[in-house]
Amino acid sequence: xxxxxxxxxxxxxxxxxxxxxxxxxxxxxxxxxxxxxxxxxxxxxxxxxxxxxxxxxxxxxxxxxxxxxxxxxxxxxxxxxxxxxxxxxxxxxxxxxxxxxxxxxxxxxxxxxxxxxxxxxxxxxxxxxxxxxxxxxxxxxxxxxxxxxxxxxxxxxxxxxxxxxxxxxxxxxxxxxxxxxxxxxxxxxxxxxxxxxxxxxxxxxxxxxxxxxxxxxxxxxxxxxxxxxxxxxxxxxxxxxxxxxxxxxxxxxxxxxxxxxxxxxxxxxxxxxxxxxxxxxxxxxxxxxxxxxxxxxxxxxxxxxxxxxxxxxxxxxxxxxxxxxxxxxxxxxxxxxxxxxxxxxxxxxxxxxxxxxxxxxxxxxxxxxxxxxxxxxxxxxxxxxxxxxxxxxxxxxxxx
Ligand code: TRP
Ligand code: SF4
Numbered sequence: 001x002x003x004x005x006x007x008x009x010x011x012x013x014x015x016x017x018x019x020x021x022x023x024x025x026x027x028x029x030x031x032x033x034x035x036x037x038x039x040x041x042x043x044x045x046x047x048x049x050x051x052x053x054x055x056x057x058x059x060x061x062x063x064x065x066x067x068x069x070x071x072x073x074x075x076x077x078x079x080x081x082x083x084x085x086x087x088x089x090x091x092x093x094x095x096x097x098x099x100x101x102x103x104x105x106x107x108x109x110x111x112x113x114x115x116x117x118x119x120x121x122x123x124x125x126x127x128x129x130x131x132x133x134x135x136x137x138x139x140x141x142x143x144x145x146x147x148x149x150x151x152x153x154x155x156x157x158x159x160x161x162x163x164x165x166x167x168x169x170x171x172x173x174x175x176x177x178x179x180x181x182x183x184x185x186x187x188x189x190x191x192x193x194x195x196x197x198x199x200x201x202x203x204x205x206x207x208x209x210x211x212x213x214x215x216x217x218x219x220x221x222x223x224x225x226x227x228x229x230x231x232x233x234x235x236x237x238x239x240x241x242x243x244x245x246x247x248x249x250x251x252x253x254x255x256x257x258x259x260x261x262x263x264x265x266x267x268x269x270x271x272x273x274x275x276x277x278x279x280x281x282x283x284x285x286x287x288x289x290x291x292x293x294x295x296x297x298x299x300x301x302x303x304x305x306x307x308x309x310x311x312x313x314x315x316x317x318x319x320x321x322x323x324x325x326x327x328x329x330x331x332x333x334x335x336x337x338x339x340x341x342x343x344x345x346x347x348x349x350x351x352x353x354x355x356x357x358x359x360x361x362x363x364x365x366x367x368x369x370x371x372x373x374x375x376x377x378x379x380x381x382x383x384x385x386x387x388x389x390x391x392x393x394x395x396x397x398x399x400x
Contacts (some may be wrong), residue, residue, distance in 0.1 A: 019266030136160035172241030263309035317347035
């Protein structure tokens, strides 16, 4: 019914680091050639925790978009936009809030976890509780098929699926649904209508998943039908009402976890990051002073890579041969730690060189970035408006 869209967002928290690159951005770059991708700056989400620093959000937002572009996110392929420029997200969030049980929000694991972790902030706000609901609106408004996120965000995608299901359940059951669905079947044309009915029966009577898939594929190709009729046919197929909001699936970002310089999670608050576009001298110094296996006090003391954060960097950056060289050299004290770090330094600098180069043109001319985002906003807004028209229609809010 809808192209297999991918939607993902990132909060503008300041300069991005290599953890963001390996944990998310690299995957965004890969996906942009496989699906229509919508990547946005979740600036309202930044306010859920940092409402008292709202003045820095804008600068962080533009910096972050430059980091995306530096990483290889390509505005000719992906749509880049800013959440707050599409107020339809807020409208959908408000309407969804009416049908969202408080218990569902309170039970999202990140709610209590984050409150404990950020204990220095007062997060007993509605905005913070509603974080996953705003995120749901971000995704559902584009009827996305996939949401690429890390492990920690899986409950949020689960949550948005439940919200979509609840919305469709409440508002997809229009009066005379059955008759309208049957009329829509006829509009497929006699050959496809017959096939649709057969597949539907096979699915509903025998639970044949293959038949369900085939019927969906048939509908994907039924371009001549109005959106409302397609929604009815998707719903009728499974025995429900209209499918107005699509339940998205998680696209788990393959865990190529790059920890911080000290071996903990790479995070600005731990002061253990390497920024995406950090200058070569500073990167070199940071890696040269990275802690290593504490057993290697003297050059002649053997060590164990498993106890060393430098080894984690080799896992991300080094080829098989280098890794074997590290394993053998560390355990036999055949190599020194500085020697061991050199291939990592070289690889990080090599990864960053094209990033710095790509960023330069945007740093020289910031209007380029603003134009990219303005174009992206226009594209996103058009889709968001279309969804909202239907949402209002099924809720009976399209007053004229
Ligand atoms: N919660 C996400 C994060 O912290 C950011 C985000 C906001 C998001 N809205 C989204 C991610 C929609 C995916 C889809 O990383
Ligand atoms: Fe770490 Fe390499 Fe030193 Fe071993 S030789 S402790 S892996 S830096």
